[in-house]
Amino acid sequence: MREAVPAMPREQPFAPDRLRWRVFDALGRPGGTAEAPLRRYLADGDARKRFELADRLARVYDRCLLYRPEWIRAWEAGETPHWQARLWRRLTEGVPTPAHWVAAVDAFREAAEPSAGEREGGPRQGLAPRMREPSAGEREGGPRQGLAPREKEPSAGEPAQPPVALELPLFDKLEERQPTDKPRRVSFFGIGMLSPSYLDVLRAAESYIDIHLFVLSPCREYWSDIAPKRVIRRRAAPRRPEDDYRIEGNELLAALGKPARDMQALLAERELALGSPEESYDESSMHTALGMVQNDMLNLRTATEGAAEAPAPTGLEDSSLQIHACHSAMREAEVLHDRLLALFDEHPDLEPADVLVVTPNPGKYGPAIDSVFATAERIPFHLARRPAAGTRGLRALLDLLALPGSRYGAEAVLAPLECASVRARIGIPEERLASVREWVRNAGIRWGVDGAHRRDEGLPGVEGHAWRLGLRRLLLGYAMDDQDTLFEGMAPCPMRDGGLPAGAEDYEALGCFARYCDDAFALRDWLDEACPAREWGARLRESLVARFFAGDEWTFDDEARRETAAVLRCIDEWETQCEVETPIPFRVVRQALGEAAGAEDRMVARLADGVTVTRLGAGQTFPARVVCAVGMNDRSFPRSPGAPTFDILAADEERRGDRNVRDEDRFAFLEALLAARRAFLVTYTGRGLRDDAPIPPSVVVDELREYLARRFDGVEFEVRHPLQAFSRRYFDDSEEALYSYSDHMRNAAEALVHGQDGVPGRLQVKVDAVSDAEPAVDLDTLTRFFGAPARWFLQRRLAARLEVEEVALEEDEPFGLDGLARWQLRDRMWGLRSRGVDAPAAARLASAEPTLPEAALGTIAVTDAADAVDAFHAAMTEHAGALAAPPLPIDLLHGDMRVTGVVEAADAEEDYLVWWRIGSIRAKDRVDGWLKLLAWILAGDRQRNACLLGLGSKGLESAWLQGPPPDEAAGLWTAWLDAWAQGQSRLLPFAPETSWAYATAIAKPKRNEDGSRLRFRAKRAAENKWFGSQFGFPEANEAYAALAYDGGGPVDDPSFEPLARSLLLPLVEAGRKVRP
Incomplete structure (x- = not known):
């Protein structure tokens, strides 16, 4: 067409992505919103509303160009009065013709059709076809050569003519090319x-x-x-x-x-x-349900006719047609994985590259399939279509553009640093990101650049949790060694917890991070600016890409370079589309770039080395031996897009050939069904996650189910799957349709089954006992073991390390102190008082802590903490002798086991030790103090006592422990060491809080309560403590305990009760409220 119509532009100015900017420009000009509907909608002057309207109008015009060309011709001829026609005429004013599809088609047809004179035998004019003498071979009946058209048989009464060839000047030009260039x-x-x-x-x-x-x-x-x-x-x-x-x-x-x-x-x-x-029609030779369904369509048979003319074999059971109802996208991916493994077993010649997976929602199901298939590592796969925004470079671009006009929350400012290109440009290695997050958390940064920014947001201009003050605290922490001194009312923030000195890499990273923050804060000025697209393109490259993304001169990392290239390509494409000179507000630029970055990658789906996963769409499915349609959910497929009131094409009567998205989706499903050569699988979310209620599938799946029910009487094609992949139904052979290839899920199912017969979910693992040649056990190690036996066993004996989930940074300033913050404040104040700082100075230092609420709320919190610390300080003063005592060495030999260590705060003259903490006295603290008391008694061969002090949420807590005589202490010590030895080879059924709840209940029987009722009540108390309540954190939720017991608990172990009795009953009985 371009050869025949040389004036046709190579870049289509009326393509939807370009046309919307012309509409945007026209609507923004004087009189552009003169029409009543537009005037009312755009009365507030919001440029984003204008852009969204322009985008919708551009797509309506594009459909009119393709499906109502006669309307376009009438509009340009001035024959239609409505406002869409008047706006179209303004859009085409001054644009060289042919600028759009209809004009190009008209010009091409005019060039291709002969004139009236030529039709009557006159001379050829313009681009009309001309006669060409046939070649010798053609005159003798040989094949047609070159670009000559097919010969047409003469009609009755029409004289026979020799073969001729018609050519256009277009093809004259093509004849001048090399023969290999001619499009025959x-x-x-x-x-x-x-x-x-x-x-x-x-x-x-x-x-x-x-x-x-x-x-x-x-x-x-x-x-x-x-x-x-x-x-x-x-x-x-x-x-x-x-x-x-x-x-x-x-x-x-x-x-x-x-x-x-x-x-x-x-x-x-x-x-x-x-x-x-x-x-070219070939009937399927497969005597399977899939082959029969495809043959029915080939021969235009109804389901009833197909069942009569080509009945299914008796007892038809095959895997060629499968429908699976699951509870979630992840379960669909797990079922898909298992069913493909089954097909590979059933058909040894089947390869992963023979499988095509299509889904209407690749953004949701792509990650689920990626997670399941990548974790199992048994089936190679390839995601053929990914959202372009999936690249971290484009994600970082959108995160940076989102900052102007935002609250500058802690997470929002750090988000771009997830991009390798940004990190390379800023100079922060990936391994330092965790440190940067910790700095932000410790500096109390929540949101807001500074006080002025907060005032702009309509709030008081305090800076307590803003970025500027937080960064100054961090820089003070770098510059000042003394953390107990204020500088201009600010408390320095140490760069490492515990006051550890920072290394050179910390200092360098902090400087780079501060520069990055300054550049990010400077983007605020962009919010209210507007300029033409070319200026925006230059600013984006010079002020954003050059400052935040690494070019070739900044990094040799290929990933970082690819991310930068993706960002530049996105900006270039947007600038190319936007050809108008009107000033564009920043908010519109941000929205347009967000749409461009979020567009799906246009990579064509292809058969790869593994399973190909791609979008389900009309004309996008290619033949494969196995086709799987995943995510065929109700309300998701087929699509039902609503039409705006100004969509005149949607209001017009539908014509043959009009585009209908819903019909296209239906046909895409039919194409997928026809593309399958050996098997066709469908999965959908058919059960509710919470209530297991049935959820209907997509209407196309319903229609397929109805057809199969009529075609194959009595054959069940649908499988309804359990909620969990480790359900026993997959492994007990009770249902032939349910099976799994996952060894991990089988082990989990077996553990649950065994748990119902014995110990629910308990880790059934034993390891070799500790070698006698191992070094002596430290006393602190012993106490740490009994504080968390499950954690110890998994970490030390099974070498299991659980990754700590990264906790999101807070982005709202505090209005009070939670339990942890209250403890941190009291611990800070106690540290100051213990280092000799007086009470008023300690209060001033604590008031500058970044975790405190602003104004009066912070003052109240500091006052409460100061009062509590003063009371605790007074109580500790009463035990000054014990606290000042030098550490006492411990070296105990019990059989082949040696325990060494030190006992601190032990007054040998008064025969008591002091154990204290800032916080409530917990069961593990009692165990810690009890073990140290027993060790001190055995080391000195003398009965002694212990005082436990704590600063709980309600104030001072104290308890005394009366130590047993040395001979009795030796027996109690033996019980603890035996439990230690057991816990080195298996999971010890002991949890301090849970076991303490059991022991305290056993130690205090109620009146007329027999032994069985007492045991039942004690076990109930232990279970309540293990699983917790709304008022406390249960031990069952601790990560290692949850992994070890997997839904169960230590209470169900037969040795739980005797262990709690032997270890903790003496501790309960030793408790005293006052000094013995």
Whole structure:
């Protein structure tokens, strides 16, 4: 067309992505919103609303160009008065013709058609066809050469003429090229639907060049007049004469094949497929349900006719057609993985590359499939289509553009640093990101650049938790060694917890981070600016990409370079689309770039070395031995996009060939069904996660199920899966349709099954006992073990390390102190007092802590903490002698086991030790103090006592422990060491809080309570403590305990009760409120 119409531009100015900017410009000019509907909608002057309206209008105009070309011609001729036509005329003013599709088609047809004089035998004019003498071979009946059209048989009464060839100047130009450059033939593949106007162009061109359309036709019979039964019933009074001839035919073709029917009808109307059609239809040779369904469509049989003419074998059971109802996208991916493994076992010649997975929602199901398949590492796979925003570079671009106008929350400012290109440009290595996050947390940074920014947000201009003050605290922490000194009222923030000195890499990273923050804060000025697209493009490259993204001169990392290239490509494409000179507000630029970055990668789906996962869409499915349609959920597929009130095409009566998204989706499902050569699998979310209530599938799956029910009487094709992949139903052979290939899930199911018969979910693992040659056990190690036996066993004996989940940074300033913050404040104040700082100075230092609320709320918190610390300090003063005592060495030999260590705060003259903590006295603290007391008694061979002090949420807590005599202490010590030895080879059924709850209940029987009732009540108390309540953190939720017991607990172990009795009952009985 461009050769025939040289004026046709190479870049289409009226393509939707370009046209929307022309509309945006027109709506922003004086009089652009004179029309009443536009004036009301755009009255507030919001540029984003104008851009969104322009985008919707551009897409309406684009559909009019393709499907209502006569409207466009009438609008440009001034024959239509409505506002869309007037706006269109303004858009085309001053644009060289042909600028859009309709004008290009008209120009091409005018160039291709002969003039009236030529039709009467006159001389050739302009671009009309001209005669060419046939070659010698053609005169002798040989094959047609070059670009000559097919000969046409003369009609009756028409004199026979020698073969001739018609050519255009277009083809004169082509003749001047090298022979290999001449397009002798143009072939179209994978065409599901073409607009009537595009077919008209092909009709005009097919006289001059061989055009071949390869069109998918699921039926060898004439089927353009079939319709679904619901449509036939609805047409009781036909609106068109041809409606009288509507028949149902094959139900699936009638329900799903409308675009293909319309396509074939349009081809027939234009005689594009009647010259010399070549048909290629092959019946499926598979005697399977899939093959029978495909043959029914091929021969236009209904389900009832198919069952009668080609009945299924008795007892048909095959895997060629499967429907699976699951509870979530992740469960669908797990079921898909297992079913593919089963197909590979059933068909040894099947390879992963023979499998195509299609889904209407790759953004949701792609990550689920990636997670399941990548974790199992048994089936290679390839995600053929990924959202472009999935690249971290584009994600970082959007995160940076989102900062202007935002609250500058802690997470929002740190988000771009997840991009390798940004880190390389800023100079912060990936391994330092965790440190940066910790700095932000410790500096109390929540949101806001500074006080002025907070005032702009309509809040008081305090800076307590803003970025500027937080960064100054961090820089003070770098510059000052003394953390107990204020500088201009600010408390320095140490760069490492515990006051550890920072290394050179910390200092360098802090400096780079501060510069990055300054550049990010400077983006605030962009919010209210507006300038033409070219200026925005230059600013984005110079002020954003150059400052935040690494070019070749900054990094050798290929990933970082790819991310930078993706960002620049996105900006270039946007600038190319936006050809108007009108100033564009920043908010509109940000929205447009967000849409461009979030667009799906246009990479074509292909068969890779493994399973290919791609989007389900019309014309995008290619034949594969196994096709799987995943995520076929109700309300997700087929799509039902709403039409705006100004969509005049949607309001017009539907014509044959009009695009209908819902019908296209239906046909895409039909294409997927036809593309399958050996098996077709469908999965959908068919059960509720919370209540297990049934959820209907997509309507296309429902129609397939109805067809299969009529076609194969008594055969069940749908499998309803359990909620969990480790359900015992997958492994107990009770249901043939349920099975799993996951060893991990089998082990989990077996553990649960065994747990129901014995210990629920308990880790059934034993390891070798500790070697006698191992070094002595430290006393502190012993106490840490009994504080968390499950953690110890998994970490030390099984070498299991659980990754700590990164906790999101807070982005709202505190209005009070939670338990942890209250403890931190008291611990800070106690540290100051213990280092000799007086009470007023300690209060001033604590008031500068970044974790405190602002103003009076912070003052109240500091006052409460100071009062509590003063009371605790007074209590500790009473035990000054013990606290000042030097550490006492411990070296105890018990059989082959040696325990060494020190006991601190032990007054040998008064025969008591002091154990204290800032916080409530817990069961593990009592165990810690008890073990140290027993060790001190045995080391000195003398009865002694212990005082436990704590500063809980309600104030001072104290308890005394009366130590046993040395001989009795030796027996108690032996019980603890035996438990230690057991815990080195297996999971010890002991948890301090839970076991303490059991022991305290056993130690205090109620009146007239027999032994069985006492044990039952004690176990209930222990279970309540283990699983917790709304008022406390349960031990069952501790990560290592949850892994070790997997839903169960130590209370169910037969040795739990005797262990709690032998270890903790003496501790309970030793407790005293006052000094013995």
